Amino acid sequence: MKTFIYPDKNTWAFLSTRPNQNQENLENKVTEIFKEIQQKGDAALLKYTLLFDHVNLTTFAVNQNEIENSCSVVSENLKDAIGLAKANIEKFHRSQRQIKEPVETSKGVVCWREDRPIETIGVYIPGGTAPLFSTVLMLGIPARIAGCKEIVLCTPPNKNGEIDPVILYTAQLIGITSIHKIGGIQAIGALTLGTESIQKVDKIFGPGNQYVTAAKQMAQKLGTAIDLPAGPSELLIIVDEFSVPEFIAADLLSQAEHGDDSQVVLVSDTEAVIKAVQIALENQVKNLPRKQIALAALKNSKLILLKDLDTCIEFSNFYAPEHLILAIENSDRLIAKISNAGSVFLGKYSCESAGDYASGTNHTLPTNGYAKSYSGVSLDSFVKKITFQEITKEGLQVIGPAIELMAEAEKLIGHKNAVSIRLKTMSDV
């Protein structure tokens, strides 16, 4: 990690640069695979699953037997832990439901919004070394609360054609409606276009590698909504003289272990704490199973000394981190100054991994500076808010003349006529 002592503001843009993402242009490859899925359906999916995942499947759907076996394999302890996380995630996301609140804007003119679930959604869960069942919770639970009718989960099979039992256990626990053994570009293609066995969805959620990201961009281009633009995970921590260096080092490593391209940033007004964190980092990283990944990520990472905590917040807003930990004394007093962040963790005991798993907040968050304009996934991500209006005869008499004048000024006489023809019947009587 590099340390920057009182860096000038004109270097902040440089200090906020994210590690280079692999910019290989995958658009042609994605176009080609999508086209083949469009033409050949399942046959194309089988072909690419053999090619990329090295498994010769006969069917993608996970059957009831596989699910039941999974449930018997997962330990009771882990089931309890997942149960606790589920309850908290449910509680927090249920609190996001909105009540219909009609507003009478003018006399006789009543407007309101009502939520409707997005009917069919896709949930992508990456494969790889670890089974990311926590993401099944984070996407499946709000989808269920929203009332989505179909929740289609896709995740790549291992070389034996299997899916990790904890993923299957979690998926059945929260009521995912169908589970398919398919990953990568071909999974996103199937969810976008639909095939014989995998249904086309209205919106696709979930993380993934560069292939999945490129495929989700194509899905969006073709009219299927996506959750968020993707990017590697990030954490910015603001510390002061009261912070515990060992806690901070553990938090930084928890994010650094995600991938070579993860970025962790430490910002402080106290040089001594920065140094103490560095020492703690060196001690802790030694024993980390994913040490090589964490060390690679730490290379991209920065320790920044700034003149006071207000400047630290200012830098954080400039950076717009996915995760922000305010590991400082009386962190509450800085809340109002936070303008750009995905999810914020306050105080000594709010470690970022709590939000990844079990506190109740969602862990699907904007990265790469997108926190300036995007919110993380919430119940809102699974619904549409439809506006309604009911205008009475009297209501139209109140606002009608204004509509006529405005439509005329915009030279849209058809718009004006729709009001005039109604008002005329009133004056006729």
Add this chain to the structure above:
Amino acid sequence: MKTFIYPDKNTWAFLSTRPNQNQENLENKVTEIFKEIQQKGDAALLKYTLLFDHVNLTTFAVNQNEIENSCSVVSENLKDAIGLAKANIEKFHRSQRQIKEPVETSKGVVCWREDRPIETIGVYIPGGTAPLFSTVLMLGIPARIAGCKEIVLCTPPNKNGEIDPVILYTAQLIGITSIHKIGGIQAIGALTLGTESIQKVDKIFGPGNQYVTAAKQMAQKLGTAIDLPAGPSELLIIVDEFSVPEFIAADLLSQAEHGDDSQVVLVSDTEAVIKAVQIALENQVKNLPRKQIALAALKNSKLILLKDLDTCIEFSNFYAPEHLILAIENSDRLIAKISNAGSVFLGKYSCESAGDYASGTNHTLPTNGYAKSYSGVSLDSFVKKITFQEITKEGLQVIGPAIELMAEAEKLIGHKNAVSIRLKTMSDV
């Protein structure tokens, strides 16, 4: 308009096809112009304004003089009408503000969301034959309520280098922070990349032609958020025997006059009403100033007879219209069955043009079937919802062991350690 009598369900996909959008690939052109803006800034903007808008400007910014002149030119009647619309739009969008509601998910674990404005936004207002000042209201008002710091408006100048006075009047009325005479790809490029005189924004709002649409897609690809995927305007009306054919015809024409590619659809359980609407359409279109446009749009449009009102709603949900008018008796009873629509108008007097101008709802809505997965523009579009959590020592003791187990099952030991190191200090004492 073509009439379809009791069409079979397997024809619904065909009946829901939107008119072909101009699919000319503009990506290369957009890439080229964006690159030039990136390299040459304002000089590139001036060049393209001369090339596309045929005006040789020296500066883009609208000055105070121009604004003051505009205010004196707009009639008092129109000012009053705009004032009424402004008050209603404010009232409805203010009601969308959310109050912070902390939830204690587990004992000692408190989570909540807080809204923060997107700091800088761009508002694009198209040029052309009509000054779309109503869109200035629809985008500027919620931006102001949200608290966006910078609201940058771009709109193309006419051949004299001027902007319509009603647009300027409306922009100053609601507190747009800067107004620039620039349109098309070059305007969206400037808002995406920033130049000497136009500031880079976090999110771009507003309608536009195929060039603007292609440029907004590029903006999104480069990391600037956009409001909605674009498409031509649409209206679906459901009528029954109680509907007034003349009102319905006027509503259909109000949408048909938008553009050749607008689409209007009439769905009913009563053949006689469909016929009566057709006659009324023929009568009314004759006198419409934008008759040619309306007639072209009507060519794409459909009259559909279905067996009952439930089937009409089912078709509407399948179609997912931008605007839906339920011009039927007791329309309220069908509300719960609506699952996909941008904005819904209930009853005899709720004409669609009310929502375009003055009832209070927003007129920036999902088209082209996007109502299945997107909401229209609302206060939400101008804010990010940041999640916060504060976990006490006791709180971490409650949820910590679950986090440790789950992190271990995902093979993310760094995530586990962040909890363990904290729990250890508690058991040590």
